[in-house]
Amino acid sequence: MGKGKKPEEPRVHGVGFAVKNSLLSTAESPSSGTARILSLRPSTFSGPVNILSVHAPTLCSSAEIKDQFYEELDATIRDIPATDQLYLLGDFNARVGSDRDSWPSCIGHFGIGKMNENGQRLLELCSYHDLCITSTFFAIKPHRRVSWRHPRSRHWHQLDLVIIRRPSLNCVLTTRSYHSADYDTDHSMVGSKVRLQPKRIHRSKQKGRPRINTSKTAIPDLCERFANSIEDALKNCPNGNAEERWSSIRDVIYNSAMDTFGKRERQNPDWFEAGIAELEPAIEAKRAALINHKREPSVKSLAALRKARNDAQRIARRCANDYWLNLCESIQLSADCSNTRSMCEGMKKAFGPSINKIVPLKSATELSKAIDSLACGKAPGIPPEVIKVGKKTALLHHLHQLLPQEMRDANIITLYKNKGDRSDCNNYRGISLSIVGKAFTHVVLNRLQLLAERVYPERQLLYIAFIDLGKAFDLVSRNGLFTLLQKIGYPPKLLRMITYFHKDMQGTVQCDGSSSDPLPIKIGVKQLCILAPTLFGIFFSLLLSYAFNQSEDGVKGPSHQKRRQSLQTCPPLS
Structure with a gap:
């Protein structure tokens, strides 16, 4: 600065x-x-x-x-x-x-x-x-x-x-x-x-959009209501460029899902609600000690804060233990008395209610299959459960025609790799793509894996060498990667899609609830993208083949000559 x-x-x-x-x-x-x-x-x-x-x-x-x-x-x-x-x-x-x-x-x-x-x-x-x-x-x-x-x-x-x-x-x-x-x-x-002792400044985080209650996507009536809402809202979808259309579709999905499924509310554990009368005074005392220490930091206020925290933690543990012991005793008593209904109710309290999951229908299109394969409850933004419910409407047709900038960008958050110095930015991992973007990458991955079998086919003699490549994914030359994919016969349409995923990509650093200005990312494949391992495998395999194509060193197996002949169909690198 x-x-x-x-x-x-x-x-x-x-x-x-x-x-x-x-x-x-x-x-x-x-x-x-x-x-x-x-x-x-x-x-x-x-x-x-x-x-x-x-x-x-x-x-x-x-x-x-x-x-x-x-x-x-x-x-x-x-x-x-x-x-x-x-x-x-x-x-x-x-x-x-x-x-x-x-x-x-x-x-x-x-x-x-x-x-x-x-x-x-x-x-x-x-x-x-x-x-x-x-x-x-x-x-x-x-x-x-x-x-x-x-x-x-x-x-x-x-x-x-x-x-x-x-x-x-x-x-x-x-x-x-x-x-x-x-x-x-x-x-x-x-x-x-x-002689100074730094003190961290506590900054208030910006509140994000409320999250959708995805647990209600298992209710058929709400799913039908959401599908009808999406169908009606997409009738007025603008016919502008891809960015305008995706912005409108994204808002329609979120607003319709929020109106139908509601906001996800935070629910405290049962033992917390049962012991709230004893826990509330301890929590208030801990908050008061924290505010006092922030206002007038000293050794005395710090000792008072630590004592209040220890008291609150001890009371919380005792309340949790008492709750689970009483619940287990009531379940055991119901089982001894052959009271099946009371025993089942107690087990539901302990393990939670059972969730009836809906088996997704088999779709004829690759995009629909890719949406069905998305993991639930793991990504921010529009939840995949909502996309799976809405794909049965006109939403699938609109998504098939879009590939906006948001699906190319990467959100770099402070996800520590559990190695190295925490103050070093290189020891943090970035997370890329939105939910809809992951669906498109699943489609491309299925085609890409067929091509990868030509580069490193299965059922051949295998020698394993463990190599730790520093910043392997971040240092891949994109122009070289796209040139190699074209030379080994990758379809032009899918090659344009992979190129589009990496072209004009921008990254936004998120820290303490705030985001930085977009930064251009001009080299490497995307971190935590399902295409990255396969693309890097193809790139590195062809790179080794070109480097050691005429070399006679190393260990040669029965499939060495066959392997060399299969790769000679690819023109040499210029």
């Missing part, structure tokens, strides 16, 4: 922050700033901290530019509450010198050099706002107190500073320069170790 001058202007100065991924949740994103001053406000357990990234004018700049900069910096500091911690970091282009007698509150015993005009301006600002130069308060080696060497005189000076409010100086452990850091600038890196 940073601020700079406009692209058409010379980029002579700018400011920014590089924040560790694990600390992003503790800071508020900068909402405003200039090309010389940018603020970041992370949260800690001792209160909010304000960090200003500053790039001051050089010594040869005009007096008007200097006056404007220090007026903006003064106004920014005035807007920060006096109770908050304040850090000013950056290139101040000022030499503050070592005259501690004249500036006792701003400079320590370990200053260096002499003060210049910019240093006079900076020290006046620091004296007015009770700020101090941290690098002058630590007894470190002289070459670690300087950060820039004059190109002509070859003298070292202290221009890059870390400034803090004087009452917070005890939080700074050290401030020094690191001359061995390798980056494209004539300034040395200046680092400051500070």
